[in-house]
Structure formats: structure tokens, C-alpha cells
Amino acid sequence: MQFFNSAFFWFMEGVLVCLAVIGFKVWMEDRKIPMPFWKWILLGMWALFFGFTIAFVGTNLGEKEPKAALLGGIIFGLLTVISGVGLWRVLKTGKK
Amino acid sequence: MDRRQFLKATGAASATLGSAGLGFFGYQAGRDPESYTGWETHEGAQQTFNRKRHAKENPHYKKVGQTSRVDARTDVIFYRRGDLMRYWRDDTGIEGLPAHLRAYYKEHPDVLEQDLFQRKEIFPKMMEDSRKHRDQFILSSAWSNAMGAVSPDRINQPPEKSDFPQPSRFGGNTEPLNMKSPEKTSKLIKKIAHELGSTLVGIAELNPDWVYQYPMKGRGFEADEPLQIPEHWKYAVVVGTPMSWDPMYANPNYGTSNDAYSRSRIIAFRVASFIKQLGYPARPHTPGADYDLMVPPVAIDAGLGEQGRHGVLITPELGCNFRPAVITTDLPLVPDKPIEFGVQSFCKTCKICAENCPSGAISMGGKEVVRGYLRYQLDREKCHTFWSSNLGNMGCRICIAVCPYTRKSNWLHKAALKVSANDPTGLSHSALTELQKRFYPGPDPQKYYMPSLGGENASFRRPPWWLRSEDFIEF
Numbered sequence: 001m002q003f004f005n006s007a008f009f010w011f012m013e014g015v016l017v018c019l020a021v022i023g024f025k026v027w028m029e030d031r032k033i034p035m036p037f038w039k040w041i042l043l044g045m046w047a048l049f050f051g052f053t054i055a056f057v058g059t060n061l062g063e064k065e066p067k068a069a070l071l072g073g074i075i076f077g078l079l080t081v082i083s084g085v086g087l088w089r090v091l092k093t094g095k096k
Numbered sequence: 097m098d099r100r101q102f103l104k105a106t107g108a109a110s111a112t113l114g115s116a117g118l119g120f121f122g123y124q125a126g127r128d129p130e131s132y133t134g135w136e137t138h139e140g141a142q143q144t145f146n147r148k149r150h151a152k153e154n155p156h157y158k159k160v161g162q163t164s165r166v167d168a169r170t171d172v173i174f175y176r177r178g179d180l181m182r183y184w185r186d187d188t189g190i191e192g193l194p195a196h197l198r199a200y201y202k203e204h205p206d207v208l209e210q211d212l213f214q215r216k217e218i219f220p221k222m223m224e225d226s227r228k229h230r231d232q233f234i235l236s237s238a239w240s241n242a243m244g245a246v247s248p249d250r251i252n253q254p255p256e257k258s259d260f261p262q263p264s265r266f267g268g269n270t271e272p273l274n275m276k277s278p279e280k281t282s283k284l285i286k287k288i289a290h291e292l293g294s295t296l297v298g299i300a301e302l303n304p305d306w307v308y309q310y311p312m313k314g315r316g317f318e319a320d321e322p323l324q325i326p327e328h329w330k331y332a333v334v335v336g337t338p339m340s341w342d343p344m345y346a347n348p349n350y351g352t353s354n355d356a357y358s359r360s361r362i363i364a365f366r367v368a369s370f371i372k373q374l375g376y377p378a379r380p381h382t383p384g385a386d387y388d389l390m391v392p393p394v395a396i397d398a399g400l401g402e403q404g405r406h407g408v409l410i411t412p413e414l415g416c417n418f419r420p421a422v423i424t425t426d427l428p429l430v431p432d433k434p435i436e437f438g439v440q441s442f443c444k445t446c447k448i449c450a451e452n453c454p455s456g457a458i459s460m461g462g463k464e465v466v467r468g469y470l471r472y473q474l475d476r477e478k479c480h481t482f483w484s485s486n487l488g489n490m491g492c493r494i495c496i497a498v499c500p501y502t503r504k505s506n507w508l509h510k511a512a513l514k515v516s517a518n519d520p521t522g523l524s525h526s527a528l529t530e531l532q533k534r535f536y537p538g539p540d541p542q543k544y545y546m547p548s549l550g551g552e553n554a555s556f557r558r559p560p561w562w563l564r565s566e567d568f569i570e571f
Contacts, residue, residue: 004124009117016114023107026100054115055122059508060535062126064557068535 032096039091046087050080122508131504132341142295142505145412147399150517151433155396156440157403163468165309166390169320170200173476174385175312177484180211196310196320210477214484218549222485225546229553233349233488234565240352240489247358248365250386251379254316255326259377259424269375278428285333285367285429292366293359294335295418296411298398301431302332302424305467306397307389315388323388328377329424331431334391334398335367336360336420339493341504342560344417347497348544349488350559356419357383364421376427383419395420399432402439406449406458406495407474410439412513415502416495437517439501442525443472448532449495454541454551455482458495487546487553494544497556500532 003009024043028035053076060069097105125131170176176197185192190201190208201208230237251258261270275281282299289297307325311317337359338344343351364380371378381387392409396402400420401411408416412435450458457479464473483492496502503509515524538556545551561567 002124002128004117004121005128005130009121013114013117013121016110016117019110020107020114023104023110026103027107030100030104051115051118054118055125056508058119058122058124059126059506060122062123062128063504063506064127065536067537071535 028091033092034094034096035091042087042090046080046083049076049083053077053080125506125508126504128506131506142413143290143297144505145437147412147432147435150435150437151399152436153433155393155434156436157393157396158470159468160465160470161468163305165305165307166467167196167200167310168308168312168387169196169310172312173480176200177211177214177480181215184212184215207477210481214477214481218481218485221548222487222546225548226487229487229547231569231571232553232565234569236343236350236352236488236559236563236565239343239563240354243352243358244354247361250314252314252316255328255377255379258316259326259328259379261372261375261377269373272375272427275374275428278430281428282430285371285427288370289333289335289363289367292335292363292370293337294363294367295337296335296400296413296420298334298395298400298432299429300332300334300394300397300399302329302389302394303397305469306393308387311388312385315386317388328426329379330426331424331429332389332394332398333367333371333423333425333429334395334400334420335363335423336395336400336418337363338414338417339419339496341417343563344493344502345497345557346555346559346563347493348483348486348491349553349555350563351491351493351497352489353383353419353491353493354489360419360421361386364423368423368425371423371425371427374427376425378423378425378427380421380423382421387422389422389424391420391422394422396434397431399435402436403471404439404449404499404501405443405447405472406453406499407472408496408499410499410501412437412501412517413505416499417502437513438519438522438525441522442500442516442529445522445526446500446529446532448498448500448529452494452498452538452541452556453479454492454494454544455479457482482545485546485549492544494538494541494556498536498538500528 025035053073056076057069057073060066060072166172168175169179179194179197183193183197190198193201263270285299286297304325307329308323310320311323313319317323337356339351339353339356345351361380361382364382368378368380379388381389381391392403392407395409401409401418404410404416406416409418409420410416411418447460450460455475455478457475459472459475463470466473479492484490486492501513503512512528516528519525539554542550543552543554546553
């Protein structure tokens with residue numbers, strides 16, 4: 001068992017996610033963008049996909065599969081960026 | 097910095113740290129020794145798949161006609177080609193062969209042609225190439241031979257002698273103990289098998305169709321007499337372990353079957369010994385060539401997996417990276433149910449093994465009726481002709497390495513298995529196949545051949561550092 005597979009790592013990840021969510025909430029409030037629950041759900045889904053992309057690249061590098069890491073990074077990374085831009089446009093709706 | 101600015105800055109830093117953490121988590125998951133699942137604990141912790149959820153009353157193969165049993169002397173290619181090597185003389189030809197081989201080849205002249213091609217054309221070329229290129233594989237050969245160096249003595253007595261408990265100075269019972277219930281005994285035997293190092297364990301009622309019609313030599317049966325199935329071969333306990341992961345991915349030249357063969361063989365002998373000490377008969381059927389039955393269908397019956405397009409057993413935990421052994425007994429046990437976890441649907445469209453097979457032995461078509469059962473059939477002659485030409489550790493195992501099910505145990509591949517096993521539509525199977533082809537391609541199959549046959553001694557993946565002879569030995 002190594003640190004990045006340990007329960008403590010996931011606890012720390014949970015703490016970091018909470019802090020990131022609080023920071024994002026404050027940031028959106030300052031920009032006067034309302035965040036109803038459905039926007040949080042969309043954001044959560046995007047964050048999961050973003051996390052998947054990073055973990056996918058890391059896992060394949062760990063497995064010594066550089067081609068899969070590169071291809072996955074490009075394909076999933078592009079999808080993350082494109083969906084992120086789309087998501088940002090959706091999140092901005094309702095700005096006061 | 098005011099409070100709101102502090103929260104925003106902390107949030108941004110947390111998001112960055114959290115993302116980096118996921119990357120490191122992935123990297124760790126990919127290289128973690130725990131993902132090399134197999135024999136690292138003796139607690140059965142690797143038999144993780146929820147088999148009850150995928151249990152079926154009947155196995156996935158279909159009985160479609162009159163069944164017949166395998167004649168080990170001719171249907172087991174290693175055995176048949178070994179005998180051909182031993183007895184063939186150019187001057188006497190087919191007439192100089194033992195009667196059963198002569199009859200077989202008269203009925204299958206095409207097979208004789210292929211067997212002689214392997215003997216006369218491939219074998220000498222392999223010997224010549226071996227002299228030129230063998231240095232490259234010194235460490236992998238040494239490792240493979242070391243794994244095979246420890247082995248229990250062969251069982252060379254008939255079942256009525258070898259299978260039954262004998263009085264021993266180590267104790268044990270020659271009369272069967274009164275076991276409380278088959279359920280409890282099954283649980284016990286599985287636990288013992290895991291404790292003895294088996295990664296997977298299953299129990300089946302032995303289907304007589306899987307027992308050889310004519311036995312292998314050296315197993316204590318009368319030569320050329322049909323094998324009479326003993327009454328005490330009622331149940332089959334299937335045990336087994338995987339081959340080491342990194343060399344397996346470096347097939348055909350750097351991998352070996354010997355590591356898992358040796359482990360599974362020792363485990364089977366130990367399980368048989370345990371059963372005998374309870375006063376019940378037991379007989380191990382083990383790799384490399386000490387069988388009285390076909391193991392993969394027994395393992396299917398025991399709920400360990402399904403047969404793939406390449407003819408190899410695919411298990412949920414280890415894919416096809418699994419070398420099983422069987423113990424036959426009449427110790428009262430409860431058989432497990434066969435499972436289906438999407439392999440038949442997956443193999444129908446995947447075909448990665450067939451596309452990557454250098455010899456073309458794996459069918460791109462559908463199932464065939466073989467001895468009364470509908471199943472995928474491998475062209476054994478093509479398969480063996482290629483694998484006997486490899487300069488590394490003999491054998492090929494490319495189909496095992498490229499199979500999408502043969503992946504290490506980490507979040508990524510476990511998730512893919514979960515999706516695939518629970519998808520009744522088969523849509524995910526096509527998607528996963530496509531991802532496998534794009535993300536994890538192998539070399540051009542022709543490159544796997546030895547140089548004198550136009551190849552480059554290629555391997556599916558680079559060998560692990562500890563098998564690269566050139567890094568350790570001055571040539």
C-alpha cells in the first residue's frame with residue numbers, strides 16, 4: 001500500500017474538493033453568477049470527467065503504456081476542454 | 097488579503113493539488129505491485145468477482161449432438177507431434193508409425209502434411225536461428241527453467257493405486273472421515289486451496305465428456321486401452337494461478353508458462369494430499385502434461401470463467417492469464433454454478449486475438465461443433481507450428497497478452513470489466529474493443545516470427561528489466 005492508494009490520500013482529496021467547492025462558490029458569488037443545484041450537478045459531472053482524464057493518463061504511464069497515455073490525454077483532454085468551455089457558457093447564464 | 101480572497105485562493109490551490117493528486121493516484125495504480133494480482137495473499141482476496149450475480153444453471157457452451165471424448169494420443173497435439181518426431185522415418189513413412197497414429201493420419205492426411213512441415217521445415221530453422229539469436233533470451237530461459245525446476249513427482253500409477261489414501265507416518269486417515277456437510281466441506285477445501293496459494297478456486301461435478309477417451313502415456317493406464325472413468329472421479333476441484341504479469345506482456349519470447357504451471361501443479365498436489373488425509377481419494381491433473389482430462393471445460397463448469405475466441409479460459413479476475421489444474425475426488429462437495437459475464441458477446445465482435453495471432457490459428461468466424469459441443473475452435477496445427485518456432489521460452493501466449501480481459505487489477509480495468517459484465521446490449525463491448533485497439537496496439541503480427549521466417553523476434557511489450565540479457569551479460 002502506497003500513499004496514493006491509501007485511505008488518508010482519499011481523505012485529503014475529499015478535503016481539497018471541499019475547499020475547491022467553497023472557493024468556487026465564493027468566486028461565483030463575487031461574479032454575481034447564480035449557482036442553482038443543476039449547475040452544481042453539471043459541474044460535478046465535468047469535474048469527474050476531468051479527474052478521470054488525469055487518472056487515465058497517470059494510470060497508463062504507470063502501466064508503461066505511453067501510447068495509451070498520450071492518446072487518452074489528447075482525446076479525453078480535448079473533450080474536457082471543449083465540454084469545459086460549453087459548461088462555462090451554461091454556468092454564466094443568469095448573471096446579474 | 098480579505099477572507100473572500102483567501103477562500104478563493106485556497107479553493108484554486110486545492111483544485112490544483114487535488115488534480116495533481118489524481119494524476120499521482122493513477123500513476124501509482126498503474127505500477128502498484130498490488131495490481132499484479134495473483135498469489136500475493138493466501139486469503140482468497142484475489143477471487144473478487146461477484147460470481148453469484150452472474151451464475152447460470154448451464155454453462156455457455158451448447159451440446160448440439162452426439163458427444164465424444166478426446167483421444168489424448170492424437171488429439172493432444174504436443175503428444176501427437178512428439179510421437180511423430182519419435183517414430184517417423186522417411187523410408188517407412190506412415191507405415192512405420194504406431195497403429196493409432198497411422199490410423200489417425202490416414203483419416204487426416206492434411207494434418208500429417210502440417211505435422212511433417214513443422215518437423216522438417218520449421219524445427220531445423222528454429223534450431224539454426226536459435227544458435228544465432230539465443231543470447232537475447234538467456235535470462236528469460238534461465239528464469240523459465242528455474243520456475244520449472246521444482247515439481248512434484250509425476251503420478252504414474254493407475255487411479256485405483258495412486259488416488260487412495262495410504263497409511264503414512266505423517267498421519268492421515270485411510271478411512272473417509274464423516275464430514276458434517278458438503279457445504280462446509282466445500283468452504284473448507286476452497287479456503288485450503290487459497291491458503292496453499294491458489295488465486296482462484298471452483299468446484300464442478302465432473303462431466304465424463306471432458307475425460308480422455310485414450311489416456312496420456314505415463315499416467316499409469318494401460319497403453320492403447322480406453323480410459324475407464326473411475327467412480328471416485330465424481331467432483332473436480334479447479335485451482336490455479338496466473339503467469340507473472342510483466343513477462344506475460346512480453347510474449348511470445350520472454351514470457352513462460354512454467355511459473356504458473358509450477359505453482360498450480362504444486363498447489364494441486366497439496367490439495368490432493370489434504371483431501372487424502374481426510375480419508376478420501378484424490379488425483380491431481382496438472383500442467384505441463386499430466387492430465388487425464390481437458391481442464392478448461394472443467395474450469396468453465398466450476399464457474400471460474402468462459403471460453404474465449406482463442407479457445408482459452410477467460411476469468412473475470414485474471415482474464416486468460418490463468419493456468420489451472422484439477423483435482424478429482426469423491427469427497428462430498430457442492431458444485432459451483434457456471435458464470436456468464438459477457439465474454440461470448442464480447443468475443444463475437446472483438447477478434448483482437450485473431451487479428452494479432454501471427455499464425456492465423458484463431459478463427460475470425462463463428463463457433464463450430466467440436467465433439468458434439470458448439471464452441472470456438474483453434475487451428476491447433478497452425479498454433480503449435482508457430483509457437484514451437486519461438487526462440488524464447490517455447491510457446492506463444494500472444495492471444496493471452498492481447499486479450500482485453502487480461503489486464504492488471506486497478507481502477508481503470510476493473511471499471512471496464514464492470515461495465516462490460518453488466519451490459520446486456522453489447523454496446524460497451526464494441527466501444528471497449530475499439531479503445532483497446534487504438535490505445536494498446538501490438539506490433540505487426542509478422543514481426544513475431546523468427547528472422548529466418550521473415551520476422552524480428554518481436555514481443556508484444558518490452559520485457560521487464562530483469563529479463564534483458566544484454567543489460568547483464570557481456571556478449
